[in-house]
Amino acid sequence: MTLPAHRPGAALSFSAIVKHFDGAQALAGASLTVPRGTVHGLVGQNGAGKSTLIKLLAGLHQADDGQIEIDGVEHRTLTPHLVETLGIHFIHQDRLLVPTFTVGEALFLGREPRIAGTPFLDRRLMQRRAADILDDYFGIRIPNSALIRDLSTAERQIVQITRALLDQPKVLVFDEPTAALVRREADILFRLIRRLRDEGVTILYVSHYLNEIEALCDAVTVLRNGRDVATLPLAQTSASEIAGLMIARDIGEMFPKRDVVPGHDILKVHGLQLSGKYHDVSFSLRRGEVLGLTGLLGSGAKDVLRTLFGLDQADGGTIEIDGQPARRLDPVRAAQRELALVPEDRRRNGVALDMTVGENLTLSSLKQFTRFGFLETARERGEADRLIARLEIKTAGRDALVRTLSGGNQQKVAIAKWLSRHSQIYLLDEPTVGVDIGSKVEIYRLIGDLAERGAGVIVLSSDLTELVGITDRILVLFRGRVIRAFASAETTPEAVLAASTGSSEVLRHVG
């Protein structure tokens, strides 16, 4: 398909896109227009609908309603193959490459050039074209025979970009490209993006890092709750303005008030470090306190949580639980010391899909329903029914398999399971991701109840409105360090967001 490369107008145009998953609305009439030959940023908090929009463009899902135009032509159904023929390519962090392939095989997968008139692969041509692009755009040499799995993350990304460039793309979509890159590698990427734009390629750039958006993009579209709330030229917009738009303000009533006087320290962490993940993390948690933890992907916040539950072992530093040092924690020992972890990826780590709702609900608290090793089924069932009612889990009953529930209800099962357990310290990893508003409020209330009966709660969340609303203090991690601590009552989601995105004034502040 040949289209004039530099026509004015939109390379991509989404209008009034609606998309539901399992009854939950992911997009509620979002629009996005990307002019040709520009770098366009797309930002929004988790769950705002960014990734759904990208997946629609990639042809992985179909929109329920709305219009998608590519190069001025409306497309009713997109397939991954059609999208590629239209010249749209996607650069993801690390996915979509077969680890056991060589660079050459990965680059030309599905479009291997053949020696004219024969079925044989033209290895020499493949070698030459790959080397040309790598040398020209990146100034590096990656041998075609190297295995993908032996490459660094940055090199894999280069391979992906090269693969796209071999096709002379019209549109390149970057989805959080720098999350796993170090500073110097990111700089190389930015130079490349600017050069591609100057050559007429349209770039859609999705990122959490507002400083990157500020430095790189011509314009930015902000998504919130499945809608586009603004599209702004970057020349006249600051990062803090964008942050303000990303955060909803109309849900102030969601957060139940708590009246708890925090007790003594129940958890003390000093100088904790895990090389490559985080360094010198120190904090304490008091009984009755809700501590927020946040940071972007790769900031180390999640790794700190994993270490506290004994899923990873720290290289250095100490953890004290209730005044007693905790060495060599593992999940069994952590549970014995009355820690509970609610993991984020609940479908994979939180529930057993082929067990019943009831069995899942009591899995973590089974000891409470056991006498001399035998299950007290009547009490167990009662507890399951109570939890189902309390969290309004939509299910045929406690004997239905968890597999039959919708995603959001599976999440509720996972959370209810952990919260029903009698623990002293709760570690909650993104407790409300993918849950509808009503259930969110219910979960906030549960967290409040836990604190009121004297437990210490750590909530890791990237929903900053939520974090400011339900916590007492917030620690912000950035690239493996605690760079700011906030008292929740005296801060705003915007300030926390600015800190976690490493916006320049904060970095200056830290030195």
Place this chain on the structure above:
Amino acid sequence: MTALTDDPIPVTRPVKETAERQDAARRGGVARRADIAAGLRASAVFLLLAALLAGFTIAEPAFANVGNLMSILQGVSVVAILGAGVTLTLAVGGFDLSIGAVAASSVMAASYAMIVLQLDVFATVPLVLAFGAAVGLVNALLIVRLKVPDLLATLAMMFLLSGLQLLPTAGRSISAGLVLPDGAKAMGVYDGRFLLIGRYSLSGVVPVSVVLMAVVAVSLSVLTERTRIGRLLFATGGNEVAARLAGAPTLRLKTLAYVLSGMLAALGGIIIAARVGRGDVSSGGSLLMDAVAAALIGFAVLNLRRPNVLGTIVGAVFVGVLLNGLTMLNAPYYTQDFVKGAVLVGALALTYGLGRRTR
């Protein structure tokens, strides 16, 4: 700060019950039909079993006499006991391919203990059970510690055991008067009390092996369905990460499953040895496949769609009844494997195809 209460989450009861009842009444007809369908699926295996019993009795009245029924149960007891072991390893998300070989080498071990080492029943039985437990422990070490995939680890163990059982006697079967590799003659004989395990019937009616099968069935059913350990076994198989995060010692649970599987296979071997009274190098040929088939047929029982001990026992009995009845009706022996296969295919279709819709 409020004091810690027993109930971690204070709960308000829903006021929806009446609404639900009305709703249920409205959907009454549809719901009743669905209930009946679900009930049929849950009891399908039992209904078929009853139909088989009735059909065979009509065709051949001798089928229904107590002696024949007991001989059916005695015939399936070893397969049922081994199948219970398979059920345990399936529950933790594993698979034990070595059970047939464990049973066969247990026959040899029991014979060797009595005939060569001249031990009595009270030493032989614990020794052979310990042997089974040890094999299970090695399996568990391979799978849990060295992370060898379960199918491969237990397949390797199967080969190892079928070779190992030939070593002490240089490949000869063991019976009284065996000539050992060094030329000496073995002086021991089978302990008469040991033989009772395979040959004695309580009150002349219920064979000891059937009693053993019942004990295994009841105790393992209780273990898996009624205790915390059992629930955690299934949780380990259902989602190991979730179970581990819930504080379940998943590695120990897996080890437990393989050790029990090994011991149950050894118990099966003891029963075979006590029945045949000698250590035959070729015993235990089809045990593995039959036990696995029983466990898989068991998925369909009560429409549980997961490994369960009761189902496994029923599955084994079902196959036993079918084969016995067909034999009485003069079906040739070579049709047996075909019949077993057909039952297995039917049970799996029932489990995965028809059962799926309602669960």
